[in-house]
Amino acid sequence: MDETFVVIGGDAAGMSAASKAKRDEPDLDVVVFEKGQWVSYGACGLPYYVKGEIQSLDELVSVTPEEFREERHIDLRTGHEVTHIDPENRTVTARSGDGETVQPYDHLLIATGAAAIEPSIDGIDLDGVYTLGSMTDGKELREFVARSRESSPSDQPDRGPACQYLENCTGPVAVVGGGYIGIEMAEALVANDFEVHLFQRGDRVLRGFSQATSEAVAEHLEDQSVAVYLDAEVESIEGSAAVEAVATADERVPVEMVLLGTGVSPRTELAEDAGIELGPTGAIATDAYRETNLPDVYAAGDCSEAEHVVTDEPDYVPLALTANRHGRAVGQTVAGTPSVAGGIAGTAAVKAFEVEAARTGLLDEEEAREAGFDPISKTIDAKSRAGYYPEGGTVRVTLTADRESGRVLGGSLVSEYGEGAVHRSHALVGAVTEGATVDDLANYDLAYAPPFNTTWDPVLTAAKVLDGEL
Amino acid sequence: MDETFVVIGGDAAGMSAASKAKRDEPDLDVVVFEKGQWVSYGACGLPYYVKGEIQSLDELVSVTPEEFREERHIDLRTGHEVTHIDPENRTVTARSGDGETVQPYDHLLIATGAAAIEPSIDGIDLDGVYTLGSMTDGKELREFVARSRESSPSDQPDRGPACQYLENCTGPVAVVGGGYIGIEMAEALVANDFEVHLFQRGDRVLRGFSQATSEAVAEHLEDQSVAVYLDAEVESIEGSAAVEAVATADERVPVEMVLLGTGVSPRTELAEDAGIELGPTGAIATDAYRETNLPDVYAAGDCSEAEHVVTDEPDYVPLALTANRHGRAVGQTVAGTPSVAGGIAGTAAVKAFEVEAARTGLLDEEEAREAGFDPISKTIDAKSRAGYYPEGGTVRVTLTADRESGRVLGGSLVSEYGEGAVHRSHALVGAVTEGATVDDLANYDLAYAPPFNTTWDPVLTAAKVLDGEL
Numbered sequence: 001m002d003e004t005f006v007v008i009g010g011d012a013a014g015m016s017a018a019s020k021a022k023r024d025e026p027d028l029d030v031v032v033f034e035k036g037q038w039v040s041y042g043a044c045g046l047p048y049y050v051k052g053e054i055q056s057l058d059e060l061v062s063v064t065p066e067e068f069r070e071e072r073h074i075d076l077r078t079g080h081e082v083t084h085i086d087p088e089n090r091t092v093t094a095r096s097g098d099g100e101t102v103q104p105y106d107h108l109l110i111a112t113g114a115a116a117i118e119p120s121i122d123g124i125d126l127d128g129v130y131t132l133g134s135m136t137d138g139k140e141l142r143e144f145v146a147r148s149r150e151s152s153p154s155d156q157p158d159r160g161p162a163c164q165y166l167e168n169c170t171g172p173v174a175v176v177g178g179g180y181i182g183i184e185m186a187e188a189l190v191a192n193d194f195e196v197h198l199f200q201r202g203d204r205v206l207r208g209f210s211q212a213t214s215e216a217v218a219e220h221l222e223d224q225s226v227a228v229y230l231d232a233e234v235e236s237i238e239g240s241a242a243v244e245a246v247a248t249a250d251e252r253v254p255v256e257m258v259l260l261g262t263g264v265s266p267r268t269e270l271a272e273d274a275g276i277e278l279g280p281t282g283a284i285a286t287d288a289y290r291e292t293n294l295p296d297v298y299a300a301g302d303c304s305e306a307e308h309v310v311t312d313e314p315d316y317v318p319l320a321l322t323a324n325r326h327g328r329a330v331g332q333t334v335a336g337t338p339s340v341a342g343g344i345a346g347t348a349a350v351k352a353f354e355v356e357a358a359r360t361g362l363l364d365e366e367e368a369r370e371a372g373f374d375p376i377s378k379t380i381d382a383k384s385r386a387g388y389y390p391e392g393g394t395v396r397v398t399l400t401a402d403r404e405s406g407r408v409l410g411g412s413l414v415s416e417y418g419e420g421a422v423h424r425s426h427a428l429v430g431a432v433t434e435g436a437t438v439d440d441l442a443n444y445d446l447a448y449a450p451p452f453n454t455t456w457d458p459v460l461t462a463a464k465v466l467d468g469e470l
Numbered sequence: 471m472d473e474t475f476v477v478i479g480g481d482a483a484g485m486s487a488a489s490k491a492k493r494d495e496p497d498l499d500v501v502v503f504e505k506g507q508w509v510s511y512g513a514c515g516l517p518y519y520v521k522g523e524i525q526s527l528d529e530l531v532s533v534t535p536e537e538f539r540e541e542r543h544i545d546l547r548t549g550h551e552v553t554h555i556d557p558e559n560r561t562v563t564a565r566s567g568d569g570e571t572v573q574p575y576d577h578l579l580i581a582t583g584a585a586a587i588e589p590s591i592d593g594i595d596l597d598g599v600y601t602l603g604s605m606t607d608g609k610e611l612r613e614f615v616a617r618s619r620e621s622s623p624s625d626q627p628d629r630g631p632a633c634q635y636l637e638n639c640t641g642p643v644a645v646v647g648g649g650y651i652g653i654e655m656a657e658a659l660v661a662n663d664f665e666v667h668l669f670q671r672g673d674r675v676l677r678g679f680s681q682a683t684s685e686a687v688a689e690h691l692e693d694q695s696v697a698v699y700l701d702a703e704v705e706s707i708e709g710s711a712a713v714e715a716v717a718t719a720d721e722r723v724p725v726e727m728v729l730l731g732t733g734v735s736p737r738t739e740l741a742e743d744a745g746i747e748l749g750p751t752g753a754i755a756t757d758a759y760r761e762t763n764l765p766d767v768y769a770a771g772d773c774s775e776a777e778h779v780v781t782d783e784p785d786y787v788p789l790a791l792t793a794n795r796h797g798r799a800v801g802q803t804v805a806g807t808p809s810v811a812g813g814i815a816g817t818a819a820v821k822a823f824e825v826e827a828a829r830t831g832l833l834d835e836e837e838a839r840e841a842g843f844d845p846i847s848k849t850i851d852a853k854s855r856a857g858y859y860p861e862g863g864t865v866r867v868t869l870t871a872d873r874e875s876g877r878v879l880g881g882s883l884v885s886e887y888g889e890g891a892v893h894r895s896h897a898l899v900g901a902v903t904e905g906a907t908v909d910d911l912a913n914y915d916l917a918y919a920p921p922f923n924t925t926w927d928p929v930l931t932a933a934k935v936l937d938g939e940l
Contacts, residue, residue, distance in 0.1 A: 012925070042856060042858060042920070042925075044856070044918075044919065044920050044925075045856055045858050045859065045920050048858070048859060048860075048920060053859070053860050054858050054859075054860075059857075059858040060858050062857065180919070309915070319918070320918060320925045321915065321916070321918045321925050321926065321930075322915065324925050324926065325912075325913065325926075341913070342912075342913025342915075343913075343915070344915045345914075345915040346915070347915045347916060347917045347918075348917065348919075349917035349918060349919040349922055350919055351919060351921040351922070356921070356922070358917040360915070360917065386512060386514070386515055387529075387532065388512060388515050388518070388524050388529040388530050389515065389518060389523070389524075390518075390523050390524075417921070418888060420890070420893045422917050422919070422922045423890045423893030423894050423896065423917075423922065424893050424896055425916075425917045426893065426894055426896040426897035426900070426914075426916055426917070426927070426929070427896035427897070427899065427900055429897065429900070429914050429915060429916050429917070430896070430897055430899070430900020430901055430903075430904065430906075430914065431900055433900075433910075433914055433915070434900065434904035434906060434910075436900075436904060440903075440904075442795075442812075443795065443811070443812025443813075444815075444896075444899050444900065444903055445779070445791065445792065445812075445813070445814045445815040445816070445817045445830070445899060445903070446791070446817060446895075446896055446899050447817045447818065447819035447828040447830065447892050447893075447895045447896070447899070448514075448789070448790060448791045448817075448819060449514065449650070449818075449819040449820055449821060449892070450512070450514050450515050450518060451821040451826070451887070452819055452821070452826070452892045452893065455482070455512075455514075455790045455791050455794050456791065456794065456795075457896070459896070460791075
């Protein structure tokens with residue numbers, strides 16, 4: 001096969017596709033353009049780098065550029081930004097320090113990812129406003145943490161109520177957004193003795209999880225000294241050169257730093273310029289093979305949408321597994337084995353200090369109704385291990401089903417860290433994906449032994465209880 | 471409803487049925503005969519009672535006899551052994567200290583459980599030979615442990631190679647059988663400083679798990695100072711009044727105690743005498759509602775077989791969840807809502823010292839071929855958390871599928887304790903139960919975050935790798 005596969009973007013989706021295509025079809029020329037210097041890095045690990053649990057950014061890199069080039073024989077060009085796609089002539093134009101390259105392609109993958117959203121508010125450009133979208137962002141945040149700790153004497157007076165549990169109170173700082181980035185960064189900052197104020201625009205953190213999960217996590221954040229502000233949209237950031245405070249409609253909170261965890265949006269400009277269609281979510285639309293409206297042009301990862309296994313409608317959930325999975329499927333297709341990439345269930349997981357939470361499927365009652373379901377939800381608290389077994393905690397499970405068909409639509413779990421909310425959610429992903437009913441789920445023969453659950457695992461108890469309401 | 475529901479056996483299946491029936495239909499008279507004094511107890515907790523992690527047998531009781539009688543209004547008669555079922559006249563005869571009772575029934579549940587198997591070998595009746603089938607057994611074993619520890623001076627010389635890691639070496643003792651009871655008891659005994667010799671008739675421990683799981687667990691047992699003997703059937707127990715040694719074909723090992731963990735067999739005598747049919751496994755046969763060949767006579771729990779979700783054939787896997795689930799379904803049926811109890815996947819879990827393991831579905835290649843499949847298996851080792859995330863370990867996953875259809879037949883997992891082999895198996899139970907293919911499983915949108923897995927959870931990696939072989 002004397003063909004060329006060009007990939008735009010060298011992270012999860014792009015490098016998965018490139019690697020899989022080259023492995024399956026070694027005669028294929030595979031060229032990857034990456035505008036930065038980092039490729040195939042675990043952005044999900046950045047909060048732990050800032051926290052100090054990971055010592056070097058290099059540890060986040062699963063495969064180095066050299067390995068891609070020398071061992072996987074991929075023509076990886078870092079520092080190359082693609083500026084134009086010409087679908088007529090099947091070329092892309094890339095710009096680097098050395099000038100412009102025009103690269104022909106037979107197959108093209110757009111894997112341009114997503115960008116951190118910066119809300120359009122006053123003060124967003126002040127010194128001390130950070131996002132966490134890239135390795136560079138991570139580096140800057142870690143440097144900020146190091147500087148603050150150095151300049152913060154241990155005998156300073158208490159700075160605010162959120163300081164009471166901290167040994168050497170530093171800050172205060174603001175985290176804007178109560179999604180997983182905001183929460184993981186709150187953990188990272190508290191671990192470094194920062195007084196953290198977390199602002200959430202809506203009425204609860206972890207919006208996509210169940211109300212019960214959100215409440216458990218918010219309560220835990222407060223226990224861990226994070227000051228949580230709900231229904232508190234940050235309307236401006238104040239300061240002359242550097243950040244001095246954030247202001248909501250209700251109050252003004254003095255802070256030295258602002259971390260924006262206000263979500264991401266797909267990078268679609270390049271695709272749009274080339275005539276590639278976006279879907280209803282605003283991300284790039286594709287078919288089941290991840291092919292766009294242009295022949296032989298694919299999209300995967302955080303720049304694109306995917307079909308939800310419950311609604312069968314396009315959804316935008318930019319997460320690492322989907323990027324890897326869809327990238328890999330495109331690689332396989334390009335190498336000659338057409339491969340459906342599979343849908344998404346909107347599954348997500350987060351560790352928040354000493355609790356863990358996961359969600360999957362359709363939980364929001366309004367969304368469920370829009371998709372034609374008649375949703376009913378039930379939340380239960382169950383022991384994480386046999387009652388008589390030492391230690392253990394509580395797993396809170398919310399299960400949502402369609403009242404008429406009994407189909408499991410989604411679930412949300414929260415437990416102490418280590419008590420298995422996240423791994424137990426695997427049962428719900430199976431049920432949601434397979435279209436199982438609550439009764440089917442209640443009859444799953446799940447593993448049981450006293451150190452791991454009660455005889456009925458919490459997810460079975462939830463199914464049993466919800467089944468009783470149908 | 472002026473009817474009477476009689477239950478024979480007051481443990482998981484029996485009390486689940488009685489409780490559910492009475493709750494759903496309070497007018498029903500519910501009578502339970504239990505020959506012992508304990509009801510509704512967690513036999514699965516007995517090893518942890520012997521170990522010393524649970525201080526009182528009462529802690530293993532989830533609901534007391536008084537609560538069943540006073541709060542759930544169940545006519546529970548402990549100390550009553552049913553000696554006869556008369557299906558013609560719809561009565562059962564029970565014997566107690568006060569004489570015989572003849573009790574009419576409209577619906578009858580046989581939940582007589584299983585008995586520990588005692589191999590027919592010389593010396594089986596010697597003092598110091600124990601099984602772990604009942605609360606009384608647990609009590610006696612704990613007393614043995616206490617006595618041995620008292621009489622064992624801490625300055626005694628080393629007694630054998632298995633003693634080297636133990637602070638105050640006691641014993642030696644033999645555990646016969648490398649199933650979950652044998653392994654949990656080995657943990658309990660080592661925790662009490664016993665030198666433990668574990669004898670397994672076959673060529674590996676945890677026979678029903680994958681070879682790879684068995685090997686990982688056996689290796690860990692050796693690391694934890696247990697002397698593991700494979701292909702070592704105990705042919706006799708030697709001693710004059712009390713146990714002095716066990717003998718295999720190859721060697722004679724001096725021991726002070728023998729714990730038999732050689733499996734259980736269903737208690738079916740009462741049922742057989744009444745003309746109730748057994749199935750091919752030797753346990754009581756039932757239909758999907760757990761009804762036997764006699765009308766209105768049901769069987770559930772360890773005395774009965776159940777349909778396997780992969781083979782659709784009867785199987786005998788006496789475990790707590792099935793007993794609870796099937797008992798509950800019978801209760802619901804008897805109360806007027808006919809309820810299918812659901813099949814079994816043969817799922818099992820065990821903690822062995824500092825590792826955990828789970829298995830589900832069909833793993834044995836011979837059994838799979840007999841069921842009409844063309845099995846293929848693959849084992850992978852994967853990190854339990856993101857590579858850069860602190861701590862973590864390895865999850866070893868074996869996945870078995872049908873080569874032609876790609877259907878997932880079964881799986882087996884092992885990891886360090888706390889690294890999620892057991893809860894991750896929930897994904898496989900879903901896939902096995904739903905008849906998912908390996909490709910379906912590889913596309914499951916499982917929860918991911920660095921503290922819980924690599925981007926592809928180990929079960930997804932296993933599916934991906936096995937899919938490549940199909």
